[in-house]
Amino acid sequence: MPPRFVADSMLGRLAKWLRAFGFDVFYDPFLSDHEVIARARERGAIALTRDTRFPDPADVRVLVIGSNHVSEQLAQVAREAPVDLDAARPLTRCTVCNETLAPATRDEVWDRVPPFVYLTNEAYARCPRCERVYWEGTHGPRIRKQLARVASSSGTEESKE
Numbered sequence: 001m002p003p004r005f006v007a008d009s010m011l012g013r014l015a016k017w018l019r020a021f022g023f024d025v026f027y028d029p030f031l032s033d034h035e036v037i038a039r040a041r042e043r044g045a046i047a048l049t050r051d052t053r054f055p056d057p058a059d060v061r062v063l064v065i066g067s068n069h070v071s072e073q074l075a076q077v078a079r080e081a082p083v084d085l086d087a088a089r090p091l092t093r094c095t096v097c098n099e100t101l102a103p104a105t106r107d108e109v110w111d112r113v114p115p116f117v118y119l120t121n122e123a124y125a126r127c128p129r130c131e132r133v134y135w136e137g138t139h140g141p142r143i144r145k146q147l148a149r150v151a152s153s154s155g156t157e158e159s160k161e
């Protein structure tokens with residue numbers, strides 16, 4: 001099972017990128033520290049925070065993120081949480097609401113994508129909650145590029161020895 005996360009209010013971009021990689025991240029900018037901990041406990045998730053004075057209960061894993069830059073944040077998560085980047089599943093989760101995406105055909109989404117996209121992409125994924133539509137041609141390369149950058153900077157080669 002891939003790890004799940006709950007991100008605190010300062011880590012909205014990190015939450016979006018982890019979702020773009022396919023990981024389950026609960027994020028609500030209005031949660032207090034204690035609510036973040038409670039959510040993480042409920043979900044068996046790792047709590048992610050930027051706050052060095054964040055509570056550190058014995059029964060919830062808390063990862064204090066050191067950097068302000070999202071690529072470095074992702075690299076830290078890849079290093080310190082049991083995240084297998086090879087198992088990342090780009091375009092399987094809505095980056096806005098964390099919902100698992102459902103496959104959609106071109107004819108199901110024709111009115112929700114630009115004409116050029118409609119003409120050049122066959123396969124789509126749609127969020128059942130917010131109806132956002134994702135497709136490989138635009139979103140895939142950007143996500144894969146970030147994944148490759150994170151894999152190279154997280155030192156996964158070293159840890160394999």
Ligand SMILES: [Zn+2]
Nearest residue numbers: 094097127130
């Ligand atoms: Zn959505």
